[in-house]
Amino acid sequence: MATKHVKEMEALKEHLGKHQLKLTRQRELILSAFLRQEHITAEAMYHQLAKSDPHLGLATIYRTLNLFCDAGLAQARHFGSQTKYDNVSHKGHHDHLICTGCEKIVEFENEEIERLQEEVATRHGFTIKTHRLELYGLCTRCRD
Amino acid sequence: MATKHVKEMEALKEHLGKHQLKLTRQRELILSAFLRQEHITAEAMYHQLAKSDPHLGLATIYRTLNLFCDAGLAQARHFGSQTKYDNVSHKGHHDHLICTGCEKIVEFENEEIERLQEEVATRHGFTIKTHRLELYGLCTRCRD
DNA sequence: ATTGAAATTGATAAACTGTCTCAAAATTAT
DNA sequence: ATAATTTTGAGACAGTTTATCAATTTCAAT
Incomplete structure (x- = not known):
């Protein structure tokens, strides 16, 4: 322990x-x-x-x-x-897909998106400490 | 009016x-x-x-x-x-760079990120209605 | 235009999250 | 062990948001 x-x-x-x-x-x-x-x-x-x-x-x-x-x-x-x-030792998995129908939350990670975020930040002179990305929509079941 | x-x-x-x-x-x-x-x-x-x-x-x-x-x-x-x-009617400007030092907010848009978001959503069977992306960090001035 | 059912408002109480206070207890260096 | 300093726990407190409820407003049907 x-x-x-x-x-x-x-x-x-x-x-x-x-x-x-x-x-x-x-x-x-x-x-x-x-x-x-x-x-x-x-x-x-x-x-x-x-x-x-x-x-x-x-x-x-x-x-x-x-x-x-x-x-x-x-x-x-x-x-x-x-x-x-x-x-912090569990890096990644900060991003969420959220179904507005059933409130289900799916976690995901996308390295390419993270890279582009860094790029945007650098372009504006920012140093990113953390971020939040949430996609709201309907999952397969709730769309029907 | x-x-x-x-x-x-x-x-x-x-x-x-x-x-x-x-x-x-x-x-x-x-x-x-x-x-x-x-x-x-x-x-x-x-x-x-x-x-x-x-x-x-x-x-x-x-x-x-x-x-x-x-x-x-x-x-x-x-x-x-x-x-x-x-x-929300300020479309295309949903994404924010937020300085945790001085609370300054810079708006940005990145088509490539949006495209990748769609891709992730589709892979999980979601149809995106809206999204939120916020990058938190320090701006040039606050870093010093 | 009047009426009446249903929704909305304003004022304030209450709830909620997070911080502050301070005496008592724990830690660290000596 | 002692003393100086930090930390803790319990509850008070502060800031933000929601709930309550009588009075008012809206809106559809006369």
């Missing part, structure tokens, strides 16, 4: 050291749980961890997930009214 | 008719003001309209902008803690 995610743990420790922050039981716990996810909200993580750690506060989850963002381990993304924290 | 935006007005009326909703003074007013914008928040629209119509309620703005989304005239976009409503 402690032997999984060693690389991310090291990255966190390095960030903590650089900013005179401390390594706590909660930060280890939340990192370990976070790395098992592809993307998750603070609220969802709160409920999930409540089973094993009923006294872990919601504020701590928020603080820690934001810390992970600073450390480059996570990326915040606004989806609906909530913020989802993406696990 | 009433001769501007006739097409959008018709689109709204069609949507209202289909859903047994009514055309009200407020809906006309808000549509007219909305179509002058490229994208705006409910709060900003509230303050803007307060000058000419001090008794227009904030809830009505929210309800109406969400109605425009249902009618396909607007598209909601969550940014930071607020929701921005994009004017």
Whole structure:
């Protein structure tokens, strides 16, 4: 268990050291749980961890997930009214095909599109940190 | 004034008719003001309209902008803690480069990306009605 | 034009998400 | 172990959006 995610743990420790922050039981716990996810909200993580750690506060989850963002381990993304924290080590799969009929969501990735996005950004002097691509339409079943 | 935006007005009326909703003074007013914008928040629209119509309620703005989304005239976009409503009639300019430093928004269009989106959708059996592409990062100034 | 059923509005309460506060507890360097 | 500093948990708080509901407006049918 402690032997999984060693690389991310090291990255966190390095960030903590650089900013005179401390390594706590909660930060280890939340990192370990976070790395098992592809993307998750603070609220969802709160409920999930409540089973094993009923006294872990919601504020701590928020603080820690934001810390992970600073450390480059996570990326915040606004989806609906909530913020989802993406696990950066699971690259790709950020893009969605969404059926407006049955609300089904299909994840996809397209390298060519990603490349063109970089190109557009560079042309405008931007450095992309993250992106969102959502295609709305009808799936095969809902079209009939 | 009433001769501007006739097409959008018709689109709204069609949507209202289909859903047994009514055309009200407020809906006309808000549509007219909305179509002058490229994208705006409910709060900003509230303050803007307060000058000419001090008794227009904030809830009505929210309800109406969400109605425009249902009618396909607007598209909601969550940014930071607020929701921005994009004017869909500014066609071909749906895609945004957004600076997370200064919140500057650059609009762009890329035919090749659009083509690839269609391709991805077709491969999954989807028929695209609309889409959203947002690239988040830092602009030249904010990177320094 | 009047009527009446149904939808809409405005004002405000409430809900929701995320941050702030602060005393108590945990961590780290000495 | 001690002391200085950071972190935590619990709840208060703030900002944004939605729900409530009586009063008003719309619209179709007289």
